[in-house]
Amino acid sequence: MSMENKRYYLELRGVNKKYGNFQASRNVNIQIEKGRLVALLGASGSGKTTILRIIAGLESPESGEILIDGKLVNNTPGSERGVGFVFQSYALFRYMTVYDNIAFGLRVKKKPRNYIDDRVHELLKLIDCEGLEKRYPNQLSGGQRQRVAFARALAPNPQLLLLDEPFAAIDAKIRLELRAWLREMITNLQITSIFVTHDQDEAIEVADEIIVMNHGEIEQTGSPRELYSHPQTPFVAQFIGASTPVENYQRFRFFQSLGDDTTAILRPEFVSVFKKGENKKYTESAEEGVVEDVIFRGSNLEIRVRIHGVVLSGNRGINDPVVEIGEKVDVFVYRFLVVDGKKIVRLDNSSLREESIII
């Protein structure tokens, strides 16, 4: 499909929202294709939930347009936008059974009784909660509650599903299972979905596409891989992935300075730590550092090395020869993400280029 006739299922154009003096959304533009699973990622107070609520019709923007399936819906009530909403704390109706919770939206829309009954049972089967229809929300586990909230939102057959921090209220272990479950469910149903999260791992693992928000503005939109390897703003570079700030990257060999007031961000995977003599490929261009700490991370070891007055983190495999604290090691930095004002420039180790030319 070419760019010209690409039709977005959801579009936000120049949306602004203020609460008193607080600018919750600033000129927000979003385009989402049908069937995508999108994460709105940001710290708390970054305006991500506001955007979700604006799309759902729970808030109205001061200015800007909201288009769903090509139609302007600014003046359409939330219930007629074909949107399902899963609230952060699920907001299940405490005084209704699971059945009544799921049936609520259908009853409000005055669907026939038979239809409601079939639909509720279909959804109970989908969320694997058959037999729980007579229970009350407080008699369910956290995971079951989330799935009931999911089913309740899906009952009226929305074309767009919005989830506000869907995993926040669940303990860590079940959270991982639910992530996979939700992703699978949404992929199978092919329903366009947007979920809000503050957890970058969650966004990276679950979403096809991530919208990073900060101070009510969109910093960057892209696939998890794009955001990870090509961050466009300092905020994204620091927010996505592990990072160490390096003020004096200019002192590292084979990196030219991009200006005096520039600093850099370094990811652990840009750093290799070698025992003396172990390093064959980069012998010429590695620099000497001292091991400050070795931290066991399960699948790998994080080595903290002091070099040029900064402590960098690098990874080593579990089966690599052991390095000790205080040991002198060879450190090779592949790349810095240099912060130049509001831009990010990828700065590669220049010896890599030279070596590749030689080879």
Added chain:
Amino acid sequence: MDIRKNSGVVKWTLIVLCSSFLVVFLILPLIYIVVTALRSGFQAYWNSITDEYAIKAALLTIEAMVCAVVINTIFGICAAWTLTKYQFRGKKTISTLIDLPVTVSPIIAGLIFVLTFGRQSFLFPFLDRFGIQIIFAVPGIILATVFVTFPFISREIIPALAAQGTDEEEAAAQMGANMFTIFRKVTYPHIKWALLYGVVLCSARAMGEFGAVSVLSGHLRGKTNTLPLYIELLYQGYDFNGAFAASSVLVLLSVVILALRMWLEKRGAKEIDVRK
């Protein structure tokens, strides 16, 4: 020291103290009322409580009570909803004003209404033109009763509504439910027991109200005398049998309400336990 395991002198002293207090101030007077009421025999008692004016007074008391409960229920729900679901300037002031009737002496409340609606008030000509009589009439009694029982229902509902938050209402609204459906299906189940409890408290207070009603009533026997006023009238007229007989009716009503209250507390606690 584990205070619950202390079975020594302190515990029993306190228990005895509390019990004797209750006996002296509550049980004894109640027994005394019943005994005095029946002193001249059951026939005299029956005659006293089936007296035309006694029955009228009892009916007026119930009328004022029902009106107070209905008005305060409507007002209480509106006030509680306003105070818990919206953010606005002056919220604190409204919240404080709701409690005012409890702190103002009922006599003063009565006088306030006499001044507001009586002959010297600027409102009087208007009321008079439309033939509305408030002072020394049934509307005045109802007004006074509503005033003194003002905060009872709203104060019970506010914590229940505040604890619930607005999430569930928001979810219902997002699915297209109208205000009435939201209230009936989502909000009402939350406040049901608190509301009923408030109704019971309000009824009890309305039934026994003396001060404010006394000022506004004018003591027209058979017309504006409520049960407490009627009792006082008999008592002042040295008709002890009649006074205590009428009192026993009021006591009976209180006992019914107390029983209702206990039952509500039990049911409510059970249900809240299940649905929390």
